[in-house]
Structures are given as C-alpha cells and as structure tokens.
Amino acid sequence: MALLEIRNVTRRFGDFAAVDDVSLAIEAGEFFTLLGPSGCGKTTLLRMIAGFDLPDGGAIVLDGKDLAGDPPERRPVRTVFQSYALFPHMTVAGNVAFPLKMAKVGGAETDRQVWAALEGVQLAGKADRYPHELSGGQKQRVAIARALVTKPRVLLLDEPLAALDAKLREQLQLELINLQKDVGITFVYVTHDQTEALALSHRIAVMNHGRVEQLDEPSRIYGFPRTRFVADFIGHCNLFDGVVAASAPSGGGSLVDLDVAGLGRIRTLTQASVPAGSKGSVAVRPEKVRISSSVTQGADDNHCAGHIRDFLYMGDVTMYVVEATGGQRVEALLANSEAGRTKFFEAGDAVEAAWRFDAGHFIPG
C-alpha cells in the first residue's frame, strides 16, 4: 500500500477549481515531484497535505489513515517553505531545536539531535548564527534540517531552490538527492522548473489547470509525453499537427503516417492503435533532429529540406530553427562538441533536416 494517497482531491476557490479531482499514490522512500506552470495548483495541493487547507472533496490518506481531522501540528508531515520561514529571533540551533521542544524531547537528547541534523547539512559550525547572518543556501539547509530533525513520514518542499542562483541550485540539487537517499524519508517536491524535476525525482506528476496530465518516471515523461501540454512544457519539443493517413500495427503499438501541413508525410510510432483520418501530433525532441548541408537520408528517416532561419548559441549546444520549404518550422539541437563537427550553420544556409521515425512519438488529439 502506498504511504501517502491523494484520493480524488478537489479544492475550489469560488467557481474556480485550483485542484481538480487529483489522485496520486506516493510510495514510502520516494522522491516525488509535482511539476507544472505557475498557478496550476501545486502549492494548493501541498498545503492540503500539510493541513493548512482542507479539500472540498476527496481524501488525503497517510499510512492508511485519513488526515482530515488532524491540524497541521499533529500531522507527521513537515514543510520546507520557499521563503525558508526561519525564526529570526532564534539561532540556527534554536530553529532546529524548535520542533523537538514542541515534541517535548529532553534537553540532552535535543542537543544531540540538533547537532546530528546540522551535521547532516554541513552546518554544525554555524549553530550559533542568526538567520540574518547566513547566505541563502545556508538558510535553505537550516530549513531542511529543521524539517527533518523529528523524522517526519513525509517532507514537503515548495520550490525550495527557486530563490537561489543557478550554480548554488545545482549544488543543492545534488545535496538533496543524497540527503533523501540517506534519510530515506518520502519527499514531495514542488517545482515549475522541468530540469530540476527531471534531475531529482523518482517520479513526476505533471500538473496543468489543477489536473494531473501525466504521472511517470522522468525518462518516460521526457521521452514519451502523453499530451501536447507535457511535450511542450518539458524541455523543447517539435510538435507537428496533422491527420493520420495510414496506420499499421507494429510490435506492441502501431506505425503511423501523418500528413503535416508544410512538411509532408511524417512516419512515427505510437503505443496504441490509431484510426486513419484522426487528428494528432508528432512530438520530436530537437536533439533527435540532425541537420546537414548534404543529403544523408537513411531508410528509416523522416526528412525535409529548408534553410536556417534563426539560431541560438548556448555554449555546449546550438539550437537551430530550420524553415522547411513548405513553411513548417523544425527545431534542431546540435552539440557543439560532436565529433567531426567542422561548421556552424549561419542564418540563410540551405540545409537538410532528418530524424528517425522511432525518434518521434504520436500524441492523439
């Protein structure tokens, strides 16, 4: 049985459903992420798990027990707030000791556990500092130590790294992964940053408009987005809309030929069977698209001719926008380190773009 179950939870503000019939089962020891754009209801869902808000419908069940009657202070759940919410009038040690004092843990035991918790986030040397004497990253670590010191069943983290700069964020991401592995506590992590979600999580629930669009492992979320929204939200993705011309069963799924305006006929794969004449899109990640000045077409390739319209140099990679002869735009991401790479394309260069049929993925609708 799952540790934390969200069963058909709905939360309305007036007519507007901020969380709309969400069901999730989060396993013990899992690093679970709620990912979605601003306003999709992530914080609202998290606050209901913590107990600061109550669902209008559905139930939140921890260890088989409905939490509806428990106020936040009685739930074995801790939150790391985006603003850290450290008590400014207490030292680092005082902050970490706070939940232990509330739980009426004895003095010597409190000291021992505070020290261990601070040790766990490499802050033992800062025990006597006040929050205003710490850097952003250190504050974040104190907030995490404070939330973990009483060994909660679930740790909720609401965009804990959003206020930090990119370098520090990366470092803390690694620390979070290791910390979660060490303590073995279930993390429910909220973010709108897809790379962060992909890097940290065991599983990701992609949310939009209060609903879960897709719940999967990071590699499947990235590789096989189930809806247009997920494909578009997670990383960059080419989405070619068209009408199914033909569909043939192949392996577990089907081979689909799609007529795409401005691009021609595109072949792709799908898990389900798709009737001819139905509408849908092909999702192709830009890094799966090759471009070159000469034709390098293989038998399994989708292929189009066009010219470079724009490009964006990003150091390790360059993103090219190819405008096909028919007018459709195709994004291609090329690693600048690629072996044999001798030439950067310039805007206006005539190129050929190609990708294997199994690099794409069919999204109905």
Next chain:
Amino acid sequence: MRWKPRGGSMPGTSSPAEGAGVSASGARHPSWQARDRGTGRWLVSGPPLAYLLVFFAIPALIMVVASFTPPGEYGGLAPLFEDGKANLTLEAYERLAGDPIYWEVFAKSVVYAGITTLCCLVLAYPLAMLVARSPRKYRDLLMLLVILPFWSNFLIRVYAWMIILGPQSALSRAVNAVVEPLGFEPVSLLFSSFAVLVGLVYVHLPFMVLPLYANLEKHDPALLDAAQDLGANAWQRFWRVTFPLSLPGVWAGAALVFIPALGIFAIPDILGGTEDTLIGNLIKQQFLETRDWPFGSVLSIVLTAIALALAGLAAWVSRPRRTA
C-alpha cells in the same frame, strides 16, 4: 513551442561603442557630490536640531540651574548673582532628601504608571493583533478608529469619565446594587485610585496600540505556518514566535505610555481623590500654587532621572543576546 529565438547574434561580439560608454561613465566620478552631501545633510537636519536645542536642551539647562537657586521673595527664583557672587544652594535637594513623603509620591507615581502600562499592554495587544491580522483593506480604517478619540479634546474625554463614574451613573448604581446587598459600604467609583487608573489607561491606550500594530503588521505569516507545521499549537505559536518578535513594539509602547503616565497631573486632578496626589500634581503645585520654583525643578529633574534610569534598565533587560 516555448523556445523563442532571439535573432542570430553570436555572443562575445558586443559593439565597441557599448564598451566605450561603460568606461566613460565609470571614470566620471562626481567628486562634487561627496563634498555637497555633508552640507545637504545639515540643511535637512539643522532646523529640527535647532528646534530641539531651543525648546528642549535650553529649558532643561534652565531647570538644572533653577534647582540650585534659592526661591525668590515673592515666588519664582532669586537673582542668580548677588553681591558679585553666584547665589547657589542645595536647599531644595536637602528638602527632598529629608522628607520621605516626597519619595512616597515618587514611588506611588511609578506604581501607577507601571500598572497603567501593564493594563494598556494587556488591552492593546489583542486589539493590535486583531487589526494586524484582519484583511489589508480594513486595517487602515480600524487603526483610524483606534486614534479617533484624539480628535476630541483631552479634557472633554476625561470629564466624560467623571460622568461615567459619577455617583448617579448607571455604572455606579449597578456596582452598588451588587455591593450593598452583600453588606458592604456603598462604593464611590469617582475620586478614587480606580478612577485615576481607568483614566490613565483610557488616555494612553492608543500609544500602546500604535507601536504594537506597527510591529505585528510586519510579521511574516509564513513564520506562524512554519511553527504550526513544526508542531506548535496556538498557545506555543504565540509565546514562542509572535510575542518574542513583537518585543520591540512592546518596549516602544511601554515607553510611550509609562513616561507620560509618570508625569501626568490632569487625570489625578480631575478623577482622583485627596490621596491620589502623584508627582505630576506635586510639580504643578510647586510651580503654580506655592511658587517654589527651585523645589519644583528638583522634583522635575529627579522625575526625569527616574524615567531615564528605568528606560536604561529596560534597554539592558531587552538587550540582544545569543540564546538558542
């Protein structure tokens, strides 16, 4: 597609004109600004400083001098120089030191001011908290209501209490209707220490509410969420988070109530009985009735010294400390 190309310009090719612009503005360090800043500061803070000097420091000095001067023949002060030498005496100080009755009045005033401060704190805290936690759009209106009494005259408000506490008032009658059947003497609410304290608390309450509100309103609500999340119940959230964080507001309010309450004379005059003479009344008497200015000055100076000493004590008690 989310990715928006921003044109095909490669990095590291910023135009030379841009680079030149940066260094040019960096080199032009305006030295005249540094020179003029001092002058500007004096122009701005000069008038208030002069005001304080003329209307606070100089009168205080005059009082110190007056306290060492013998009283004049017809009240006021004797001339400072007589027969070519300074005419100074410690008489007034000796009189104060020699008579415990004055110290009792000082002590009583400190006690009254202290009780007033405590009552104001207990009454103002929930009020300030209520306002600070009500929806933002109502807060200004609610604070306006708190200071609304200031719009009417101070004496009128105190006289209103004479009516409320007077023997014919509904309140007096109600109290006596309870007290008399129990076999007690009928009580007089007016002209009593009770009336004085009621008046003192009433008049000073807004001075406690304002700094408390200003402090509480700035508290980050996330801290209370965090405390609750970490297992603190409502009581613990108040005593471990809200109250310690509000201490600067508490001290500010206490000072704003205690110090004026210590020297006030109008309220004991109007609402108090014969035994409710406070130090403010005594000082007023020395200046206006007995016209013993030197002794009045001594009492004032000692009053100021007591207030300063207590403020220093409060500052020491509330000094920042490194505690867990």
